[in-house]
Amino acid sequence: MSEGPETSGGTVTGKPKAGVLTWGLWGAALVGVAAVVYIIGSASTKPTPPAPSAAATSTTFASKLTTPAQPTPSPDYTFYDASGKAMKLADLKGKVVVMNIWATWCGPCVTEMPTLAKLQAAYAGKPVEVVTISIDSESSAAKARLFIAQHDPLKFYHDREMKLPFKLSPPAPGAPTTVIYGKDGMEVARVAGEADWSGPEARALVDKALGS
Known part of the structure; x- marks a missing residue:
């Protein structure tokens, strides 16, 4: 079985x-x-993250400096001074303007601000205006104003719509970006990224713009 x-x-x-x-x-x-x-x-x-730009990774002033092949005028764009008065960069025509785009959330912006204050102090009594324009939001504007007040003789300016970087030609890649305009209101040089504005290279740029 x-x-x-x-x-x-x-x-x-x-x-x-x-x-x-x-x-x-x-x-x-x-x-x-x-x-x-x-x-x-x-x-x-999976997309590969973009490599940092040369300006972001470089450390020398010269490596971050560009000069336009064809100088362009300052943008026809409204920002506001500390009293809330609307103004444009063209209002400062006749002066060399060192226009700096910054924000309190931007670490390199905060780091370089004392050097911009030293640059402004070095040209006291001369037709040179360092215009530091904050692109902070409205809710952070008070913080930005207080920060600038700690860096005399700089003045507070605010881009309420936070569009100034895109109004430049070419647009600014980020903050900080600093543009130097000659007395005729035309761009003569630009620095992308943090820089020492109290050094001889920055002074040479401003002096050249003053003499032209």
Whole structure:
């Protein structure tokens, strides 16, 4: 008499068939392969972060300096002084203007601000105006105003709409960006990124603009 499967209470309790095990193993293998393919595909399609610009990684003043092939006028754009009066850079025509775009949330902006104050002090009594224009939001304007007050003789200016960087030609890549305008209101030089504005290279730029 041949052996049959063991029973318990009328229920067959024999070992699972080999075919069921085989299909289970194949299913697990396919899931594993699919997971590997997904990971490889995700890695290959994930965009590569852009490399930092030369201006962001450079440390020398000269490496951050550009001069326009064709000088362009200052943008016809409204910002506001400390009293809330609307003004434009063209209002300062006849002076050399060192226009700095900054914000309190911008670490390099905060770091370089004392050097801009020293630059303004060095040209006291001369037709040179350092115009530091904050692109802070309205809610942070009071903080920006207080910060500038700690860096005499600089004055507070505010870009309420935070659009000035895009009004430049070409647009500013970020903050800080500093543009020097000659007495005729035309751009003569631009520095992208943090710089030491109390040094001889910055003074040479301003002196050249004064003499032209």
